[in-house]
Amino acid sequence: MGSGSQSQRERSDAELLGAHVAGDRHAFAELFRRHHRTLYRLARLTSRSPEDAEDALQDAMLSAHRGAASFRFDAAVHSWLHRIVVNACLDRLRRAKARPTVPLELVGDVHWVADRTSEVEAGLAVQRALMRLPVEQRTAVVAVDMQGYSIADTARLLGVAEGTVKSRCARGRARLAVLLGHLNTTADQR
Structure with missing residues (x-):
C-alpha cells in the first residue's frame, strides 16, 4: 500500500523535471500538459499570430526538453519554462523582422457581426498597437499588465534589472496611450 502514495499525490514541477532527466518518458509530457494553457497565452501575447505562438511554444518545449538536465533548480520550474517561451518568441520576432510579411487576417476586407463590431475592433486595435511597440517594451507590458507578473518576476523572466522592466x-504604456487614444474619443461620443 505504501507504493501507491507516490502515484496518488501529484508530483511537483521540480519532481517531474527531475524524473524526466532521470529517464521517465511520461514526466515531461505531464509537465507540459500542466502548463500548456499559460505558456500558450504568454506566447500568443508575445507573438504576431496564433500560428507564430504555436510554433514558438513548440520550439520552446523542444528546447526545454533537450535542456532539462541543465536546469539548476534555483528558480521555479514554471518561471524557467516561461523564460524559454519568451526567448523563443523573441527569436521568432527577430527572424520575422528580417523577412517581413503581412498576416492573413489583415489582408482584404473583414466583415464582423454587427453586435460585436466595436468590441472586436477595440481588440484588434490593441493587438495592432502592441505589435507596434519595440519587442522589449511589448514583452514587459504583456508580462506585467496582461499576465499579472510582478516587476521582480518579470525582471527575472527577462533577465534584466527591475528598473529596466519599470x-x-x-x-x-505611454506609447500605447498615444496609439490607442482614439478609443477614448470613440467611447466618449456614445
Whole structure:
C-alpha cells in the first residue's frame, strides 16, 4: 500500500523535471500538459499570430526538453519554462523582422457581426498597437499588465534589472496611450 502514495499525490514541477532527466518518458509530457494553457497565452501575447505562438511554444518545449538536465533548480520550474517561451518568441520576432510579411487576417476586407463590431475592433486595435511597440517594451507590458507578473518576476523572466522592466513598461504604456487614444474619443461620443 505504501507504493501507491507516490502515484496518488501529484508530483511537483521540480519532481517531474527531475524524473524526466532521470529517464521517465511520461514526466515531461505531464509537465507540459500542466502548463500548456499559460505558456500558450504568454506566447500568443508575445507573438504576431496564433500560428507564430504555436510554433514558438513548440520550439520552446523542444528546447526545454533537450535542456532539462541543465536546469539548476534555483528558480521555479514554471518561471524557467516561461523564460524559454519568451526567448523563443523573441527569436521568432527577430527572424520575422528580417523577412517581413503581412498576416492573413489583415489582408482584404473583414466583415464582423454587427453586435460585436466595436468590441472586436477595440481588440484588434490593441493587438495592432502592441505589435507596434519595440519587442522589449511589448514583452514587459504583456508580462506585467496582461499576465499579472510582478516587476521582480518579470525582471527575472527577462533577465534584466527591475528598473529596466519599470522603464520599459512606462515607455510601452505611454506609447500605447498615444496609439490607442482614439478609443477614448470613440467611447466618449456614445
